Amino acid sequence: MRGDGRDSKQGDSKGARGSGKARDAHGTGKSGSKKRGSQRSGSEKSGARNHEKNAKAPVFAGYEPLPGGCYDELFAGAGKARPAIAPVVRQLDQLGEHEVRFRQRLADGAFLQSGITFRVYGDPRGTEKIFPFDVIPRIVGAKEWDKVEKGLEQRVRALNLFLADVYGEERVFKAKNAPVSEEIVKGSTGYLAKMRGIRPPGPKHVDPTYVHVAGIDLVRAPNGDFLVLEDNLRTPSGVSYVLENRLVMKRVFPGLFAKVKVRSVDAYPQKLRDGLMSLAGEDSTLAVLTPGHYNSAYFEHSFLARRMGSMLVQGSDLFVHDDRLYVKTTKGPRRIEVLYRRIDDEFLDPTVFRPDSLLGVPGIVQAYAKGNVVLANGLGNGCADDKGVYPFVPDLIRFYLGEEPILGQVETYHCSRPDHLSHVLANLEHLVVKAVDASGGYGMLFGPRSTKKERKDFAEQLKAAPRGYIAQPVVELSTCPTLTKKGVAPRRVDLRPYVVTGTSTWVLPGGLSRVALKEGSYVVNSSQGGGSKDTWVLASDDAASDAREAAE
Amino acid sequence: MISRVAGCCFWMHRYVERAENLCRLLKVNRSFLLDVPEGVADRWFPLIIVSGEQERFAELHPPAAGDDGELVEAYLTWEERSPVSVITSMRWARENARTTREVISLEMWETLNDLWVDLSRGKARRRYDTDRDTFYKRLRDGCDLFLGLSEQTLLDEEPLDFMRLGMWLERASQTARMLDVKHHTLGPSRADRESPVELAQWSALLYSCSASEAYYKRVPSKPDGRSIAAFLLQDPALPRSVLGCLLRARATLERIRTEGRPELGDEPAALLDGLIDRLRTRDIDTIFGQSIHDELTNAIDTTAAICASIDRAYFDPGDQSALLAAS
Numbered sequence: 001m002r003g004d005g006r007d008s009k010q011g012d013s014k015g016a017r018g019s020g021k022a023r024d025a026h027g028t029g030k031s032g033s034k035k036r037g038s039q040r041s042g043s044e045k046s047g048a049r050n051h052e053k054n055a056k057a058p059v060f061a062g063y064e065p066l067p068g069g070c071y072d073e074l075f076a077g078a079g080k081a082r083p084a085i086a087p088v089v090r091q092l093d094q095l096g097e098h099e100v101r102f103r104q105r106l107a108d109g110a111f112l113q114s115g116i117t118f119r120v121y122g123d124p125r126g127t128e129k130i131f132p133f134d135v136i137p138r139i140v141g142a143k144e145w146d147k148v149e150k151g152l153e154q155r156v157r158a159l160n161l162f163l164a165d166v167y168g169e170e171r172v173f174k175a176k177n178a179p180v181s182e183e184i185v186k187g188s189t190g191y192l193a194k195m196r197g198i199r200p201p202g203p204k205h206v207d208p209t210y211v212h213v214a215g216i217d218l219v220r221a222p223n224g225d226f227l228v229l230e231d232n233l234r235t236p237s238g239v240s241y242v243l244e245n246r247l248v249m250k251r252v253f254p255g256l257f258a259k260v261k262v263r264s265v266d267a268y269p270q271k272l273r274d275g276l277m278s279l280a281g282e283d284s285t286l287a288v289l290t291p292g293h294y295n296s297a298y299f300e301h302s303f304l305a306r307r308m309g310s311m312l313v314q315g316s317d318l319f320v321h322d323d324r325l326y327v328k329t330t331k332g333p334r335r336i337e338v339l340y341r342r343i344d345d346e347f348l349d350p351t352v353f354r355p356d357s358l359l360g361v362p363g364i365v366q367a368y369a370k371g372n373v374v375l376a377n378g379l380g381n382g383c384a385d386d387k388g389v390y391p392f393v394p395d396l397i398r399f400y401l402g403e404e405p406i407l408g409q410v411e412t413y414h415c416s417r418p419d420h421l422s423h424v425l426a427n428l429e430h431l432v433v434k435a436v437d438a439s440g441g442y443g444m445l446f447g448p449r450s451t452k453k454e455r456k457d458f459a460e461q462l463k464a465a466p467r468g469y470i471a472q473p474v475v476e477l478s479t480c481p482t483l484t485k486k487g488v489a490p491r492r493v494d495l496r497p498y499v500v501t502g503t504s505t506w507v508l509p510g511g512l513s514r515v516a517l518k519e520g521s522y523v524v525n526s527s528q529g530g531g532s533k534d535t536w537v538l539a540s541d542d543a544a545s546d547a548r549e550a551a552e
Numbered sequence: 553m554i555s556r557v558a559g560c561c562f563w564m565h566r567y568v569e570r571a572e573n574l575c576r577l578l579k580v581n582r583s584f585l586l587d588v589p590e591g592v593a594d595r596w597f598p599l600i601i602v603s604g605e606q607e608r609f610a611e612l613h614p615p616a617a618g619d620d621g622e623l624v625e626a627y628l629t630w631e632e633r634s635p636v637s638v639i640t641s642m643r644w645a646r647e648n649a650r651t652t653r654e655v656i657s658l659e660m661w662e663t664l665n666d667l668w669v670d671l672s673r674g675k676a677r678r679r680y681d682t683d684r685d686t687f688y689k690r691l692r693d694g695c696d697l698f699l700g701l702s703e704q705t706l707l708d709e710e711p712l713d714f715m716r717l718g719m720w721l722e723r724a725s726q727t728a729r730m731l732d733v734k735h736h737t738l739g740p741s742r743a744d745r746e747s748p749v750e751l752a753q754w755s756a757l758l759y760s761c762s763a764s765e766a767y768y769k770r771v772p773s774k775p776d777g778r779s780i781a782a783f784l785l786q787d788p789a790l791p792r793s794v795l796g797c798l799l800r801a802r803a804t805l806e807r808i809r810t811e812g813r814p815e816l817g818d819e820p821a822a823l824l825d826g827l828i829d830r831l832r833t834r835d836i837d838t839i840f841g842q843s844i845h846d847e848l849t850n851a852i853d854t855t856a857a858i859c860a861s862i863d864r865a866y867f868d869p870g871d872q873s874a875l876l877a878a879s
Contacts, residue, residue: 115650115665293651306654317554321873328555330710330866331812332875 058093059100059136059488063481066490069222071478073138073493084141084541088260092136095256097488103252104135104483110248116241116299131241132531135252138480138493138513145263145537148218148226148497149507151407154397156214156499159233159384161400163210167195167380172399179395184416187467188389189437190234190382192345194352194365200378201371202279206503209279210378212340213272214499215239215511219410220478228409229475229494231385231393234377235342238512239268239498240300243307245534261539263509268498269307275502276338279374284337287311287327289318291343291359301342311336315343320363325373338374339364345379387470388414388436410475415466424471425462428455431471433462448474477522480533482515492516494524495535510535553710557655559867560648561711562718564656565699567645568664569719571638572695573726574603576760577733578625579688584756585621588749596624598736602729603628603636629680638691642671657705660698667694710808717804717862724797725855728848730760731784731794734777735845741777742841754780761792781844782836794851795831801858802828808866813875820861827854 060079065072074089076082081089092100111130140148165172166185173182185191200208215236217229246265250257276286290301292314305312317327318336326333341348347357349365367373383389391412394405413420413431424431428447435443445458462469479490497511513533514524524530581599597618600609609618609627617623631637646668649661670676671691680687699719706712734741734757738750754777758764761784770787771779787793791800802824809817831851839847 112669113662113666115661293647298650302650302653310654311554312557312654313554314556317556319871319873321876326872326876328869328872330553330555330558330714330808330816332816333872 057097059095059097060089060093060481061097063488064490066479070476071220071222071224072490073140073220073478073480075481082141084144085139085538088139088536088538091256091259100135100483106252107133107135107248110251111244114244116244132517133245133248134482134491134515134517134531134533135249136481136483136488137249137534137536138495139536139538140510142538142540145509147406149509151226151405152214152216152497152499152507153505154401154403154406155216155228155231155393156211156501156505158397158400159214159231159393160209160211160501161207162396163378163381163384164199164208165400166191166383167198172396175399179399180389180392184388184392184414184467185383185386188383188386190345190380190384190386192380192382195380198369198379199371201368201374203503208378209376209501209503210381211384211499212276212376212378212501214501215496216499218407218495218497218511219475220493220495221408222476225408226495227475228393228407230387231390232496233381233385234344236496236498237297237300237342238496239508240303241532242498242508242510242512242535243268243303245532249534260536263537263539265508265510268500268508269304271500271506271508272304272340273308273310275500275504275506276340276374276376278502278504280337285311285335286338286340287313287336289313289315289339289341289343291315291347295342297342304340308340310340315357315359315361318361318364320361320367323363323367323370323372325361325364325367336373338376340376345382348375348379386436387434388416388467391470410472413471415462415469415471420471421462421466424469425459428459430473432474433458433469433471435468436470437468446474477516477524480513480515482517482533484517484519489519491519492522492524493533509537553655553714555867555869557652558711558714559863560652561655561714562862562867564645564648564652565702565715565718566722567641567648568695568698569722570636570726571641571645572692572699573723573730574628574636574638574641575688575692575695576762577730578628579685579692580756580760581733582621582625582684584753588752595737596621598733599628600624601736602732605634605636608634630677639671642668652711655711657701659701659705663694663698663701667691667698670694710811713804713808714866717801717808720797720801720804721855721859723792724794724801725852727761727784727792727794727797728851728855730757731781732845732848732852733757735848740842740845741781746777750777751775757784761790763790763792766790778836778840781840785844785847786831786834786836795828798824798828798831798855805862816865816869817862820858820865823854823858823861827851827858 060075060081063075064078065075074081074085095103108130111133116130162172170182172178172180173185186193200210202208211233213236215232215238217232218226219229221227242265273286277284286308287310288301288305288308290298290312292298295301302312304310311327313327313336319326319328319333321333325336325339327336343359346353348360349362350357350360351362352365353360364373364375365379368375368379390409391414394409397403397405413424415421415424415433424433428445429450431445431447433445433447437443445454447455450458477492477494480493481488482491484491493513493515495511495513498508500506500508513535515531515533516522516524516529517531518529521529577599581596585595600606600618605627609624612631612633613623613627627634627637629638632639632643634640646664649656649664653661676687676690679690702712702715706715734750734753738747738753741750755764755775758767758780763784767775767780767783770783773779783790784793786795788796788799790796802821805817805821805824809821831847834847
């Protein structure tokens, strides 16, 4: 019964096409409703019953963005949806909170059923968890996205040229007013001196590709500008969630997708395959290299292999003979020319890097150096996404492309510069200070929440080794309406778009929106109470006005 | 296909087949024991013996525990420390499926994942406690659906052949183990003096192998242990007979060999041929009685040796550089 009236009303207004879809949506709802009682705990059930009282209440009726000037993705103020996306927000709003909650349960069931899970490390029984998902999408206008897309393409182009230069001619260090010092680049942990002079395999008439897949983390500043927070140029993960999230969203909101034109994300595996294959001969064989099924991202490795129609291999499946890479098969060895590897540089080849690595393939670096196998991503990319190099990326864009950076980034002080160091020391309580070679929150000072003593101790460390640190003002992550037990409330989000580069570059429309599900939290990591949302990039601003008409 | 992945396919089907057989055996043993006079009841321990779990069971339970049907059943169904329990088999079946997602179909994955979610999240446990026959039936149905789906949804090519190979070999060994239950429950049979209890158990074994109706078609006279044993051991047409399974395994192996490098499969093929010949030529009248147990033990051990040989040949081939130089 539930949802019946609304769906058919919407259907009527849209004519025959719409009503078909509406029935569709209703069907989904019905079959899932059986599951409801048995899968959920008692307390949640009673919660749902309370909401039944105001079943017709619009989704965003009581929604208020956070006070204090941080940007909200959907609302400019209470009840004021952002103009570019307002018609789509209204469509969602009309479904009613009760209905959206119901569809949230359908989505949770769908993830469990399809076994889309990640492994929790350190659990001997190998517990798998579902990546928490929130059905309220993050919506980005078409024009707004155009700028992001261009900015990402520009950034990746420059970083590719930078890597080719660092491992090639080293123009960047020799230039007058060098944009970054040799010491900072070569001192980074990701720099691999052994890669000097090796050109990554690929066609000779185009610049070599190092960054086949980039995940560039973006945050939204209070003024609405997207800023780059971090570049991930080694083995960025998460794209499978983008695709699976969309599949589930289409399943639970079929009616909505019929009315709102959202840019498709489904082409990613094909684009990745095309991009990688463009760097090798026509009849080449592609494989995805995974550390194995105990790796937390194994689902993604398997997903990409399936969707690209390629083999999924582990290090022990491969061997190098005569500087060529082969996989062991039941019919004897088979040559592999393109390897999308999802293991880190240092584990890739025990004869070159860590000798204790069991994940890698002895001799594979030599095969790469001889041009016999394309490795994606390239080796040594870590010196370009290093925290210590990050502050200089805008200058690198100017240096290599002669263009102004399209995307801004978070203001960063590099403590190696005496003027920056003194500024940092004087403003410690307002800044976040990070060690360049640490991640995951280690070696970090979060100024606003630190004690006087902590700041004093940290200042000593800084003065002792200033080159090891950068500092940034606290980044106010934007918020997005999110379903919580108490209703729809603002939660912090970031965005990781994916950029694929073979002989040309393609940007996945949208990307992974991660959301900090805990109230007041800035931490979006899945291991620490983070979840994800579908990211809708509207096909065009006309599509938005189409939806407006349909809604009226 | 990738050697390691072929191994996963092989083992995935072995585990599902193993779980399915154990469900059959447990369900049938229950109803058999309900039918026979007291004193014979509580004969659950033979199930532990034929599963090869005597030692581990003794480590985990007090000496007399083997008479406790509830305990034996719970052990073979739920004990995670046992490598052959239903729950362990299903865990590993799913784990193998998870590592071969790029090879199996979505339908196969969802079926196995559903079964696992059901088993591991308490729902099935409640069914086990309240309605055990349905519990085993559901599990069996799920396993059968999975095995059937692999035939329905996969290309008729190498990966499916390795799955079939694993399934047939596991089934051959499981039927042999089931037949051996009789030996461990009631001692050696004597064709000339068969008690009603013995006959009831032979019938129960037929039932375990879904072979009752087929048997009555095959043997029109009054049922007896000797002909039932011969049927389950040697009838090539019966899809669960030991010989029938081995013949199908042999044909599958031959397909794998002709489409690849035949010499890789020489050793397992020779072992299989040996066992098939032996079973074909045994006269049931001479082995019925004490030596049927030896015959079954030999079949089980040889099947294990065949699996090990297949593993060396196809799944864990070591360095293949030599093959490269050869070609």
